[in-house]
Amino acid sequence: MTSGYGSEVELRRGLVRFGRGLSRLGFMPGTSGNLSVRLDEERILATPTGRSKALLRSDEMVVVDPEGRQLAGSLRVTSEIGMHLAIYRMRPDAIAVIHSHPPIATGFACSGRPLDEPLCSEAVMTLGVVPLAPYATTGTDDLAASLEPLIPEHSAILLANHGAVTFGGDLLDAYLKMETVEHFAHICLVAHQLGSRRPLEGRAVDQLREARERYLANVH
Numbered sequence: 001m002t003s004g005y006g007s008e009v010e011l012r013r014g015l016v017r018f019g020r021g022l023s024r025l026g027f028m029p030g031t032s033g034n035l036s037v038r039l040d041e042e043r044i045l046a047t048p049t050g051r052s053k054a055l056l057r058s059d060e061m062v063v064v065d066p067e068g069r070q071l072a073g074s075l076r077v078t079s080e081i082g083m084h085l086a087i088y089r090m091r092p093d094a095i096a097v098i099h100s101h102p103p104i105a106t107g108f109a110c111s112g113r114p115l116d117e118p119l120c121s122e123a124v125m126t127l128g129v130v131p132l133a134p135y136a137t138t139g140t141d142d143l144a145a146s147l148e149p150l151i152p153e154h155s156a157i158l159l160a161n162h163g164a165v166t167f168g169g170d171l172l173d174a175y176l177k178m179e180t181v182e183h184f185a186h187i188c189l190v191a192h193q194l195g196s197r198r199p200l201e202g203r204a205v206d207q208l209r210e211a212r213e214r215y216l217a218n219v220h
Contacts, residue, residue: 019035025179026102032101033053037171042065090152130154135162136159
């Protein structure tokens with residue numbers, strides 16, 4: 001079946017491909033983490049619960065509607081589907097969502113620290129500020145609720161004592177944002193360890209934000 005977002009066969013393969021990539025990076029150890037992508041306006045394709053992303057097959061994916069009701073698949077959908085649905089509901093431009101546990105970024109989340117210092121021009125340009133959502137229990141409605149104030153203005157968010165979530169115009173976009181979140185966290189950690197971090201200031205930050213706005217306008 002083909003939709004405006006791509007063929008279902010290719011999207012299933014994409015979930016497998018990027019799930020394996022995130023697993024190899026160490027962002028989805030064990031059975032943790034989840035991915036989803038829009039099939040169309042009424043259906044979302046998502047990874048099932050309790051499966052290693054390193055071993056997941058395309059025929060194990062689950063289809064749900066925007067309310068989270070399961071439409072297809074023999075396995076149960078991820079227990080964190082509510083987080084994905086909140087993002088799709090609030091961001092019509094979001095076509096794919098990834099939740100994972102990149103270790104350094106998650107370390108910041110477990111320390112109550114957002115990634116909000118403009119230390120690296122590339123991160124300012126591609127991500128902007130990566131805020132920290134307050135703690136909420138995984139698999140509950142509270143998790144989605146904790147994200148809602150941040151979803152409209154951000155496409156990468158840290159989850160306190162939990163991990164991170166990114167979303168974008170396709171699976172590759174969401175994947176690259178997750179990769180960049182961890183890279184930026186690593187840079188921030190090293191800068192703090194060196195004890196002489198030098199954040200960008202004033203006009204330098206303004207120029208990067210203007211460049212980001214131009215880039216996003218061209219992408220959309």
